[in-house]
Amino acid sequence: MSMEADMGPPRFGSIEQLRDALRRFSLERDWDQFHSPKNLAMALIVEAGELLEHFQWMSERESAELTPAKLSEVRAEIADVFIYLVRLADRLGIDLLSAAATKIDQNARRYPADEFRGSSRKYSELKTRD
């Protein structure tokens, strides 16, 4: 992975490679001082808001049929959310894939497929278990 501007976009083969690139990016700019978990969690939700803004006046159907131009904008916002999420997890020593695995295992127990199939009423109710 190279950050050299004249070599085109970097390629990341894994979250760890992205994490390392973000560490380097922050170090080179001396920005670690701003990257407390508190601040990174704020930055994450700010970006999540910018992402949501694209969808706020669309119907659900429209949100699934984005134009190429809109999709490109949405992709950039999703990248921002992901970048802050990887950075926050790194600062806290959390492995994202492992944390997701734990959560999916819990969810599989909480929401057995047979019991929670298809009903929006049930789907809505189950959220109250959170």
Place this chain on the structure above:
Amino acid sequence: MSMEADMGPPRFGSIEQLRDALRRFSLERDWDQFHSPKNLAMALIVEAGELLEHFQWMSERESAELTPAKLSEVRAEIADVFIYLVRLADRLGIDLLSAAATKIDQNARRYPADEFRGSSRKYSELKTRD
């Protein structure tokens, strides 16, 4: 990767494996009908809010020194954000690592290390470029 409850948590070797597990999880419960990009972007920010709640009254320093119990709670919230992010990207056909690479390349050009090193004033100003 297996979702069988009696086989312990699944292990994901890549985002793609997590993505596939989430597809299966949603299919088994017939939840795709609720997972429009609009709704998933909402769910994502709701989880980002639950994550932020843990930090809201902490000082920045405290947020970097979490107790094991608090860290475990934060890990679960980070997992929720990640899960919805992977799900949303999947519904839109977006590759997360590739999108992040594009964004980091842009950021490297916008914020040259020499120009944007260390000052919170500059850091604050540069946000206005977004």
Place this chain on the structure above:
Amino acid sequence: MSMEADMGPPRFGSIEQLRDALRRFSLERDWDQFHSPKNLAMALIVEAGELLEHFQWMSERESAELTPAKLSEVRAEIADVFIYLVRLADRLGIDLLSAAATKIDQNARRYPADEFRGSSRKYSELKTRD
């Protein structure tokens, strides 16, 4: 307005009366130390997330036809958002009604009724003016 628990809920005739009650509430608990604008803006968005959670899996139509039980929950979340908004505005010396008036005046100029009537396409586009 009285905060005495045995006198029933207080009544506020104006935002100023609510603001004063919140000042007293915070002073009595020595919570001003936590109520920096930064922290209050975080608390506000956390509550906005809890509010949004009620709507995330509903259709738009369902969101307009809440059951009394759900409406009561939503009302409590709206109150939380309002309380933090009044508190934040107070800490910054901002008058909410006056700030809203300024904004509405700007919006009336930016979005002439004749030009922006009814089309979701136009409505979506106009957001790019923000």
Place this chain on the structure above:
Amino acid sequence: MSMEADMGPPRFGSIEQLRDALRRFSLERDWDQFHSPKNLAMALIVEAGELLEHFQWMSERESAELTPAKLSEVRAEIADVFIYLVRLADRLGIDLLSAAATKIDQNARRYPADEFRGSSRKYSELKTRD
């Protein structure tokens, strides 16, 4: 209250007057069709994110000492949050001041001043009662 662009900003003497102006504003543009509670709750959190963005890299102290230029920007974001909050409450038939009174009464019972005075540890713990 007049929305005429050449008459200067309107003045609102109460939340009800603001609510009525927003009704008129939306009617004149035929925007009620977009203003489902679900969509308005999304718009509210999007604006809360824009508000938070101003504070995300500031220290708490800095957030209490805004420059006039920054304060003006923050004031405009606070106005946006307030406008969507008033609009959402209106669509749901909720009286903001009354909802806040109910909540403050509950909070006064939950957090007796004698028990919850001053400690950030206690303050943090009490949030778990929510």
